[in-house]
Amino acid sequence: MHGYCLHGDINEALYVLNTMRRKGLSPNTRCYNILIYGCCKNLKVDEAIDLFQDMPFEGLTPTIEICSRILQGLFHVGRHFEAQKFFKEMLPNHGVKLDTETCNTLLHDLCRKRNVVEALSLFHIMEGDDVIYNTLIRGCLQNKKYKEGCVLLDEMHARGISADNSTTSMLMDLRINFVLNSSFC
Secondary structure, eight states, X not given: OHHHHHTTOXXXXXXXXXXXXXXXXXXXXXXXXXXXXXXHHTTOHHHHHHHHHHGGGGTOOOOHHHHHHHHHHHHHTTOHHHHXXXXXXXXXXXXXXOOHHHHHHHHHHHHHTTOHHHHXXXXXXXXXXXXXXXXXXHHHHHTTOHHXXXXXXXXXXHTTOOOXXXXXXXXXXXXXXXXXXXXXX
């Protein structure tokens, strides 16, 4: 299965899965993780979601890694609304709650790929803590979304959360280099 997915032959990988089932073998979470990763990597996100929805029928609970792969796949193919819906509805219905590290990784990845709008939309449906706020503020600043970064910084301060050293350093560098003026935030 893994080899087929690596080479983009998702149909063969799914054939292996179906052959396993016909022979009475139950796929495990690792099999699903490999298949879902392969589907998303090869832009077959609908197939990945179908596999995700099949897991409970196999007695399996999706892992955080699997859910992250689907979210990234949906964002990658531009299905932002569906990614938000998946995050809000699908994950809780399957007993999955993304942890701070996974949310932070998703936001960082979106910002790195210059998808700040998508990162902001995902952020607004998750619980923001100091790590997530700082990651998203840095992402906004790196992508020249200064107004959005300012709004987040104000919101973060209103919640009693401080900017970390990396965010503070970035703000100072931008001010020193006259990218931001003293009226920023």
